[in-house]
Amino acid sequence: MKLVFAGTPEFAAVALQRLLEAGHEVPLVLTQPDRPAGRGMKLQPSAVKLLALDHGLQVAQPRSLRLDGKFPEDAQATQWLLRDVGADAMVVAAYGLILPQWVLDTPAKGCLNIHASLLPRWRGAAPIHRAIEAGDLETGVTIMLMDAGLDTGDMLLMERLPIAADDSTARLHDKLAALGGRLIVDALARLDTLRRTPQPTEGVTYAHKIEKHEALIDWTQAAELLARRVRAFDPFPGALTHVGSDNLKVWSARVDPGDAAGAAPGTVLGCDAQGVRVATGQGVLCLTELQRAGGKRLPAAQFLAGAGLRPGLRLGQNDTGAPHVS
Template identity: 70%
Template sequence: MRVVFAGTPEFARAALERLAAAGFTLPLVLTQPDRPAGRGMKLQPSPVKQFALEHGIAVAQPRSLRLDGKYPDDAAAARAALVAAKADVMVVAAYGLILPQWVLDLPRLGCLNIHASLLPRWRGAAPIHRAIEAGDRETGVTIMQMDAGLDTGDMLLMERVAIAPDDTTATLHDKLAALGGRMVVEALELAACGGLRPQRQPAEGVTYAHKIEKVEAAIDWSQPGEVLARRIRAFDPFPGASAQVNGETVKLWRAQAVPGRGTAAAGTIVAIDDHGVGVACGDGSRLEITELQRAGGKRLPAADFLRGFPLAAGMRFEA
């Protein structure tokens, strides 16, 4: 089976690695254009491009696939490359570009998407973050037959994964990336023998995982402690939850909610020791913060952080 792959970040690279290891022919990879990154802001290839180049796979990086869009020359070149690839199927994982109908129709078996949620819950750009933020007990991976809608296509395979109480987006991402790679190989093996059984997505239970914005990083201390603890885990590693204290922005990386009926104003430091910094929340609980980071510094356990950034009970965190 000839498989064209479209993807960009580490989540997608995990799937591409599994496809290569399984022996599928990979005539072409589509990925986002190189982006500036690092202190020098030099152009960096995506993780998917890095893997493709290391394994001699042809790469195309169109800025758009719309033949009537802003970059018609990019789209036309990509179309020529896709036609030449003679793919039986396209596998898509966190690619970042909308696939127009001509792309969906080109491969004999269409386009299969690896989506990191239990569809129809958390359609959209940030399903892992939003599942943790919402307090979901479980998530998973859905292999979906793509159509013109936003993650609305028929479901082909689905597997569930429990969300652990200490899971962050980083840890859950790695679990789901590995699962997605295994599942898409299974889906292609079934497709080769006509064994896939598409199922329509239920009309009930649809939610949208909107893209994470940097402005969401600021902690609103009027919210319950449990909500804030989930948000801190959901925003690890990006964008990182943050708050202002002593005139500086501090990133909050690990925290847990401690139930209570405190009366201190939300954001007030009510307890502090080497184990953590306790901050009053809007519902009377407190947030026990155990890992912090000041601007330009490293993520540190509370005891190490406090040696370089003294805090005291009665001081106030702001959003």
């Protein structure tokens, strides 16, 4: 088919690569504008843009697609491009811009979305993170025909994927990206015969965007929830606590079978090569991979060799003993 592709991060780049390998023609790629990133805050192109340019594809980076929005000139220019291309369909994966009705109506066979959840569970921006955080046992990918709602379109294909006990968002992302790339190629090959299935009205949940303030660990929460949140927030924004005025990132943790013995939440109970045991509101959390500000992610044994953690310290408090707030 002749396709327009719209996507931004690595999840979308995997799908674009699979579409190109399958022989589809992609005369136009839409992706988000370059964003400042890194310590120097230099403008960085998206993963999709880099892949598209590597294949010599035309790239457009509108700031908005709304003809009556803040950047109508971007929307108008994109409208001309889409009409000129005359695509059979548009494939959308983690694009990051709302598609107004005029975009949905432009491709002859509609707009297909690759969504990393089992719809209608986890509609929205962060389905992978929220599935892990919630303790879901499985997730998957849904290929749907887009409509004007937020991930509300009719479903074409769905495939389930178990969530492993040690899956972080980074690990699960890679599995789902590969699955999404395979499913979209399959869906396009059978597009004229696939059955459109309306989404159920029951079981709808929303995967709200991950905010930086969520990184701060609340030690009064249960160890089981905190362990899931550590996995859900790897690689972004990372789980954060404090030792006095110093930041401490926690990248890996597990529930410890031990007893907090009445210790206040956030109290370090023990430190050894197996990890840093910390009391929580319910149970004990063992921190197994940590990172100090400006340092590297290290296993607990290596981290403790150069750190001042010791039993009795209270994590999550500033130098005055008051709790840190986000």
